[in-house]
Amino acid sequence: MTVNFHNSKIDVWVMREYNRGDSWCKLFTLEESRELRSFKCVRPLGYSSNGNKVLLKHNRKRLCWYDLRKKEVTLVRIQGLPNLNEAMICLGTLVTPYFLPREICRKLRTLGCEHP
Template identity: 40%
Template structure:
């Protein structure tokens, strides 16, 4: 199950997955050019990469490409799309933290492996945002609501209750 959390309204909901005939796969998620990316890993056989073109609309899932075991060096445990090329015709992918390569979307094949990579590495896509995760956090570490709660507790104690030690 994939769950989306809306921080603005503090609510969550299920994000419906693409339709599959075969249900025996592991799920991984990512982001590719601002679109939610769904990876269906069929346990060493292949990895299907889907993107959701219109967020929240199940029918907008589009299968971008699929990489089979025979197309990669070594065993296909994981695959992570990182970015599109400038032309948009290729996708940079990470394979098992061992290889970086380009997937050619027109020819539907892995095109170029990038030489000189360290033995093992991890790459991730970074999504920049100007929106603060917690815009109400003050320098004292408390949120505005927490500060108001503290003031309410002080008011509550000062109205009719005495603390006896």
């Protein structure tokens, strides 16, 4: 869950134990930066493989990494990937989804994004 404070910062919260209201925990606060000037819509999508970064979808247009230790934002640029219209998280499964070309999947993996 995200809480937006008048476009100046966003708190990202997670429920540690499903369906228990007292288990909410604030993961991090994302403050406005040069890369993220507007917080109309910021959605956490997942963690990097080492757990140090969070992949964010920003204003339904861009992907970016937020470094939890350095508190820095890095825009994700993937050559050959068209403009982002939708981003999805794919959990581990026995069925491999083929909604992205293999070349793009390889590029996402090199960036540290877990993707089939």
